[in-house]
Every structure is written in C-alpha cells, then in structure tokens.
Amino acid sequence: MSTLARKKGVGAVIWDYLTTVDHKKIAILYLIAGGVFFLLGGLEAMIIRIQLAVPNNDFISAGFYNEVLTMHGTTMIFLAAMPLVFAMMNAVVPIQIGARDVAFPFLNSLGFWLFFFGGVFLNLSWFLGGAPDAGWTSYASLSLASPTHGIDFYVLGLQISGLGTLIGGINFLVTIINMRAPGMTYMRMPMFTWATFVTSALILFAFPPLTVGLIFMMMDRLFGGNFFDPALGGNTIIWEHLFWIFGHPEVYILVLPAFGIFSEIFATFSRKRLFGYSSMVFATVLIGFLGFMVWAHHMFTVGMGPIANAIFAVATMAIAVPTGIKIFNWLFTMWGGSIRFTTPMMYAVAFIPSFVIGGVTGVMNATAAADYQYHDSYFVVAHFHYVIVGGVVFALLAGAHYWWPKMFGKMLDEKLGKVTFWLFFIGFHLTFFIQHFLGLMGMPRRVFTFLPGQGFETGNMISTVGAFFMAAGTVVLLANVVITTVKGKRVGNDPWEDGRTLEWAVSSPAPEYNFAQTPLVRGLDAYWIEKMEGKKGLTPAEPLGDIHMPNPSILPFVISLGLFVSAFGFLFHQDHAWGTPVGVFGLIITLGAMFFRSIIDDHGFHIHKEEVMEAEKKGAGA
Amino acid sequence: MANHTHVQNPKVDVQYRRKKNAEEMKHQIVSFTLMIFLTLIAFFAVGYEGFSAWFSVPFILLLAVVQVIFQLYYFMHMSHKGHELPALFIYGGVVVAFVTIWAFLTVVWI
Numbered sequence: 104m105s106t107l108a109r110k111k112g113v114g115a116v117i118w119d120y121l122t123t124v125d126h127k128k129i130a131i132l133y134l135i136a137g138g139v140f141f142l143l144g145g146l147e148a149m150i151i152r153i154q155l156a157v158p159n160n161d162f163i164s165a166g167f168y169n170e171v172l173t174m175h176g177t178t179m180i181f182l183a184a185m186p187l188v189f190a191m192m193n194a195v196v197p198i199q200i201g202a203r204d205v206a207f208p209f210l211n212s213l214g215f216w217l218f219f220f221g222g223v224f225l226n227l228s229w230f231l232g233g234a235p236d237a238g239w240t241s242y243a244s245l246s247l248a249s250p251t252h253g254i255d256f257y258v259l260g261l262q263i264s265g266l267g268t269l270i271g272g273i274n275f276l277v278t279i280i281n282m283r284a285p286g287m288t289y290m291r292m293p294m295f296t297w298a299t300f301v302t303s304a305l306i307l308f309a310f311p312p313l314t315v316g317l318i319f320m321m322m323d324r325l326f327g328g329n330f331f332d333p334a335l336g337g338n339t340i341i342w343e344h345l346f347w348i349f350g351h352p353e354v355y356i357l358v359l360p361a362f363g364i365f366s367e368i369f370a371t372f373s374r375k376r377l378f379g380y381s382s383m384v385f386a387t388v389l390i391g392f393l394g395f396m397v398w399a400h401h402m403f404t405v406g407m408g409p410i411a412n413a414i415f416a417v418a419t420m421a422i423a424v425p426t427g428i429k430i431f432n433w434l435f436t437m438w439g440g441s442i443r444f445t446t447p448m449m450y451a452v453a454f455i456p457s458f459v460i461g462g463v464t465g466v467m468n469a470t471a472a473a474d475y476q477y478h479d480s481y482f483v484v485a486h487f488h489y490v491i492v493g494g495v496v497f498a499l500l501a502g503a504h505y506w507w508p509k510m511f512g513k514m515l516d517e518k519l520g521k522v523t524f525w526l527f528f529i530g531f532h533l534t535f536f537i538q539h540f541l542g543l544m545g546m547p548r549r550v551f552t553f554l555p556g557q558g559f560e561t562g563n564m565i566s567t568v569g570a571f572f573m574a575a576g577t578v579v580l581l582a583n584v585v586i587t588t589v590k591g592k593r594v595g596n597d598p599w600e601d602g603r604t605l606e607w608a609v610s611s612p613a614p615e616y617n618f619a620q621t622p623l624v625r626g627l628d629a630y631w632i633e634k635m636e637g638k639k640g641l642t643p644a645e646p647l648g649d650i651h652m653p654n655p656s657i658l659p660f661v662i663s664l665g666l667f668v669s670a671f672g673f674l675f676h677q678d679h680a681w682g683t684p685v686g687v688f689g690l691i692i693t694l695g696a697m698f699f700r701s702i703i704d705d706h707g708f709h710i711h712k713e714e715v716m717e718a719e720k721k722g723a724g725a
Numbered sequence: 726m727a728n729h730t731h732v733q734n735p736k737v738d739v740q741y742r743r744k745k746n747a748e749e750m751k752h753q754i755v756s757f758t759l760m761i762f763l764t765l766i767a768f769f770a771v772g773y774e775g776f777s778a779w780f781s782v783p784f785i786l787l788l789a790v791v792q793v794i795f796q797l798y799y800f801m802h803m804s805h806k807g808h809e810l811p812a813l814f815i816y817g818g819v820v821v822a823f824v825t826i827w828a829f830l831t832v833v834w835i
C-alpha cells in the first residue's frame with residue numbers, strides 16, 4: 104500500500120499530486136502555484152514600471168493600466184505572498200513540532216485546491232471581458248461603478264480562495280495545539296512554529312470580516328442588493344471598514360511568518376540560541392493582538408474626525424514597540440555569534456535595515472495629521488513595498504533557499520543564490536527608495552502617467568531600472584532551480600550543518616511518515632541539544648511500530664472545482680440564461696462531493712514496521 | 726487519525742465516575758431550568774407595557790449573555806480540564822469583536 108520510493112509515470116505523478124494529503128507534497132503544490140502567481144504579479148509590475156518609465160507614455164492605455172495595477176496588487180497579496188507563506192508552513196511546521204502530518208490532512212488539501220481555483224478564477228477575468236480595475240482594495244464607490252465583470256471575478260475569486268486560507272489557518276491552529284511531540288511545550292516551540300500559530304489565529308479572526316464584505320459586495324453587484332450604494336440608502340464607507348478590519352491583520356499574517364523564518368535563519372547561521380526567545384514570543388503575540396486595533400489608520404482622510412484619528416494613530420505607533428523588541432533580539436542573536444554568510448543569512452541581514460526603513464515610514468504614515476500629505480501618494484507605495492518586499496519577499500526567498508534541501512533533497516547553488524540576492528537587493532532599493540521622494544514631491548499613486556517638467560522624470564526612470572534588476576534576479580533564481588533540479592547532488596539530513604530544529608534531524612526530503620519514531624523533545628532547539636551531547640539522532644519517545652497514514656483523496660479537488668463552476672454560473676446569471684443552472688450545478692458537485700466524504704468510511708492505511716525499517720536504512724543520510 | 730482522546734478508565738473508577746456524572750446531571754438540569762426561566766422573563770420583558778425599549782433591549786441582551794455562558798459551561802463542558810485553549814480563543818475573539826464594535830460606537834460612527 105505504501106508509495107515509498109517507487110518510480111512512477113507522469114500520469115501517476117500528476118494523479119498523486121491531485122489526490123495527495125501529505126503536508127510535504129501540499130507544500131510543493133503551494134510553492135509551485137504561489138511561484139507562478141508571483142511571476143505573473145511580477146510581470147504585471149514590469150508592465151506598470153515600463154508604462155511609468157517616461158512621462159506621457161502610451162505603452163498601455165489608462166483603462167488597461169487600472170486593470171494591471173489592480174491585478175498586480177491582488178495577485179501579489181492573495182495569490183503569491185499568502186500561498187508562499189503556506190508553502191513554508193506546510194513544508195516545515197509539522198516536522199518542527201515532531202508530528203507525522205497536520206491535524207486534518209484532508210482539509211489541508213482542500214485548502215490548497217480552494218486557493219488554487221479561486222486564483223485561476225480571478226485570472227480568467229483577463230479573457231472574459233476584463234480584469235477588476237478598482238485597486239486591490241476595491242473601494243465600493245469605485246467598484247460598484249465598474250462596468251465590466253472584473254469586480255465580480257474579484258469578489259467570487261477571493262471568496263473561494265479566502266475560504267481555502269481560513270481552512271488552512273484553522274488546520275495549523277489545531278495541529279500546533281494537538282500534535283506536538285512529547286516534551287514539546289509551548290515555550291520550546293521553534294520561533295517559526297510560534298509565528299505560524301499566531302498567524303493562524305489572525306487568519307481565524309481576520310478572514311470572516313473579508314468574507315462578510317465580499318458577500319455584501321456580491322449582493323450589491325450580482326443580486327440587486329444595496330449595502331454600499333448611498334443613493335439607495337447604503338453606506339459606501341462600510342466596505343472600507345470591513346476591508347481594513349481584515350486588511351491590516353492581513354499584513355501581519357504575511358509578515359509574522361517572515362519574522363519567524365528570519366528568527367530560524369539568524370539562530371542557525373550565528374550558531375547561537377535565538378536571543379531573548381521568550382520576549383520574541385511575547386512580542387509576536389502582542390503584535391498579533393494589537394494588529395486588530397489599528398485598521399482605521401488606512402482611513403485617516405475619510406473624515407472620521409480628530410478623536411478617532413488620534414486614537415488610531417497612537418494605537419498604531421504602539422506596534423512599533425514589540426517590533427523594536429524583535430529587531431534588537433535579532434541583532435543580539437548575531438552579536439558574538441560565529442556568523443556564516445550563506446544566501447539565507449544574507450537576506451536576513453539585508454532584511455533588518457530594509458524593514459526598519461519600512462517601519463519608520465510606517466510610523467510617519469501613522470501620524471494622522473501628516474498622513475493627509477502622504478495619503479495616496481507614492482510615499483505610501485514606497486512604504487508598503489519596503490515592508491512587503493523588504494520583509495515578506497526577502498523572507499520567502501530566504502526561506503526557499505534555506506529549506507529547499509529539506510523540500511527537494513538538493514541544495515540550491517550558493518553562488519547563483521548570492522547573485523540573485525545582490526540583484527534583488529540592489530533592484531529593490533533602486534525601485535522603491537526614490538519613490539519616497541516622488542511621493543513627497545506630490546506624485547499621486549494609482550495614476551497611469553505623469554506630465555513632463557514636474558520633476559518626476561529622473562525618479563521614475565531610476566525606479567524602472569531597479570525593477571529590471573529585480574526581474575533579472577528572479578530569472579537567475581529560476582535558472583538556479585532548473586540547474587539544481589537537473590544536476591544537484593543529494594544531501595543528507597542536515598545540509599547546513601548547523602541545523603537546530605527537528606526538521607534537520609530527518610532525511611531530506613523527509614520520508615512520508617516524517618519520523619519513524621516520534622521524538623522526545625528535551626528543550627528549545629531539540630536537535631541541537633542532541634548534537635551537543637554527541638548523539639546522531641533524536642531520542643525516541645515510542646517503540647518502532649506500524650504507522651497509520653491517511654488515504655489520498657480526489658474529493659478536495661472536486662469540492663473546489665464545484666465552487667469554481669458555480670462561481671462562473673452566478674457571475675453570468677444576469678447576462679445568460681445558462682447562468683443560474685450552471686451555478687446550481689456547481690453547488691451540486693460541491694455538496695455531492697462533501698456528501699461522499701461523509702458517508703465513505705475511510706480508515707487510512709498502515710505502513711508496516713518492516714517497511715519503515717527498510718526505508719530508514721535506505722533514506723537516512725546519517 | 727488520532728485515537729488518543731479517550732482512554733477507558735479502569736473498573737475501579739466506575740463508582741467515582743457515577744457520582745461525578747450524577748452531579749453533572751444535576752447541574753445540567755438546574756441550568757436548563759434556569760434557561761427556560763430566563764427565556765420566559767425575556768418574553769415577559771417584551772410583553773409588559775411598563776418597560777420601555779430602552780430598558781428591555783439591553784435587559785434581553787444581558788439575559789442572552791447569561792444563557793451563552795450556561796450553554797458553554799454546563800452543556801459544552803468548558804468548565805472541564807483541557808478546555809483552556811478554546812476558552813482563550815473564545816475570549817480573545819470576544820475581546821477583539823467587542824473592542825471593534827465599541828470603537829464604532831464611540832469614536833468612528835462610520
């Protein structure tokens with residue numbers, strides 16, 4: 104029954120991935136899908152930058168610019184950054200806590216396929232009458248007036264993929280609460296696991312407001328509702344509140360895992376325990392909590408009045424305190440460590456000044472009175488790219504290099520990795536640093552071109568050149584992936600040699616069942632402790648025995664496909680007679696698949712002790 | 726996949742568990758009676774002419790909160806050991822939702 108180390112044809116591999124419930128394979132699916140969307144979002148960014156390279160440019164039209172801009176932002180946040188974060192969490196967290204899988208493997212697969220079909224649905228808008236064009240925030244006053252179906256694709260696509268995210272978040276919460284190995288107390292969890300835990304809690308609380316907002320918007324656009332239309336007694340500001348009650352926690356959903364990734368990297372390559380571990384945990388939880396109290400800082404200019412503005416300004420600035428704690432802890436982790444400048448470590452070191460710049464401009468934006476000047480200018484664009492690219496994207500690139508051997512069993516080439524790093528690092532600062540000044544000089548955001556003679560030419564040209572550097576860095580990274588896949592050598596358990604956490608104690612990639620015997624965790628940095636005592640492996644917490652595994656299933660794919668079909672039907676139900684029937688048909692597919700899931704008794708299967716022993720002998724590098 | 730949730734107690738515990746269960750049953754019946762009673766009061770508060778809406782609406786809300794607590798603690802066993810984390814998340818969610826609504830009512834006004 105087990106699929107251990109068996110050669111398979113292409114069809115079988117595809118079927119394997121369509122039906123897999125293994126967190127390690129789902130991580131690869133997230134990585135590929137998120138990676139493709141990242142390239143797509145990057146392509147859109149390049150189109151934007153080419154259009155803005157010179158004044159009065161007509162590379163693309165104004166209307167198309169709005170679509171590209173909206174799809175760039177939406178794709179990058181929901182379809183690239185989020186799934187790539189989930190890729191890292193799936194690849195690492197279950198192994199870091201000494202578990203054999205997540206708590207609900209079936210739901211894990213369902214979460215992925217919902218995200219995937221939501222993303223594909225959103226992008227099909229390009230071919231079906233036009234993409235959404237009201238910005239990634241899709242403010243109701245704009246989006247209700249949008250003539251194409253673009254906004255409807257946005258609403259339904261994000262609804263489907265958001266469902267997947269919510270499911271994924273709940274899954275990780277339950278996994279971390281229930282599946283930790285013996286001895287893995289909360290205060291012994293690796294920092295990335297802690298970050299995943301808090302992030303999942305944020306997902307749990309932040310996504311429902313988005314869901315509600317999207318339902319309102321769907322009602323207004325497709326079913327004759329009027330939640331947001333003032334002419335009919337609605338209120339257009341409600342969307343803004345709902346969106347940002349979700350939207351601000353969302354930025355922490357992205358950046359907390361980034362902090363977690365860097366915490367692992369700093370400790371590993373400084374060969375030191377993370378400085379101030381408990382204050383790191385405290386800061387992470389506090390950031391997560393405060394993240395819910397500040398949403399209105401995106402709406403200072405809406406006219407909430409001075410009292411509201413002042414309160415939200417102060418609350419926002421408070422978040423700088425736990426963030427500062429983290430920055431100092433990372434610096435002190437490096438202090439006195441024996442540092443190795445591997446590719447992941449270079450990203451980590453570069454992250455600190457980049458992110459601090461983004462944090463400082465964040466506090467500037469939070470100063471409500473001053474924000475009247477910055478709002479909707481390129482200053483804001485510079486700010487959020489400093490935190491998002493300098494924080495999240497750097498972390499994802501660092502994490503990809505760091506855990507690549509654990510995911511694929513081969514090391515990415517370090518030389519090419521460093522080339523990518525330098526191209527990306529230089530390109531990033533070239534592109535976005537100058538935008539601070541463009542913004543202060545008055546260049547508005549979300550405008551498709553600018554006039555000559557206003558002092559914007561040089562800055563925009565520099566910014567575009569920088570974007571090409573980042574594109575070049577990405578191309579080198581892709582080449583690196585191809586070269587590594589074709590020519591790379593297999594590596595052992597602990598290819599960086601300084602691994603501290605449990606994932607480095609199992610073979611690369613980890614066997615299907617992760618741990619032949621559940622390990623006993625004897626402290627923070629469990630693997631490091633064993634290594635320091637001269638042991639090769641972990642201390643087992645159970646005798647070797649048969650391992651129970653969940654069966655693969657195609658149902659998650661079918662459930663998601665049903666919603667995808669249904670969304671098409673309802674989207675066109677006002678234009679075509681087939682709309683409603685197709686919509687209902689899709690729902691029947693989804694509900695039918697859920698019905699089958701409920702009535703089929705699925706007990707999973709066992710990998711027998713002998714098979715495990717054989718696989719361990721073959722697979723383990725140590 | 727996990728089957729570690731319920732380990733059957735050995736026979737010696739039977740006596741003790743009986744007593745425990747009986748006690749719990751008593752609590753459930755008491756709180757069930759109270760809940761029905763509270764519901765009746767709620768109906769009464771709405772029906773009675775002498776109370777204005779300014780009194781009865783907050784009053785009913787208060788009764789509702791009490792009912793939720795009964796429900797969680799006596800029927801969904803939140804008072805038992807091992808429910809600390811669900812409690813933390815529920816109260817966390819309540820605090821976040823409360824602060825958000827409170828902010829709307831006091832400073833934002835939409």
Ligand code: HEM
Pocket residue numbers: 145148149151152172173175176177179180184237238239240484488491492495496534547548549550570573
């Ligand atoms: C990597 C190179 C990138 C470049 C060159 C780039 C460039 C741009 C540009 C030129 C804009 C338009 C600003 C405007 O007209 O207002 C923009 C907007 C935006 N970008 Fe990026 N970006 C990049 C990466 C990212 C990433 C990684 C993310 C998120 C994970 C991101 C999120 C956004 C968002 C949310 C917007 C706002 C869209 C909107 O106004 O609706 N960007 N970007």
Ligand SMILES: [Cu+2]
Pocket residue numbers: 350351354397398400401
């Ligand atoms: Cu914010």
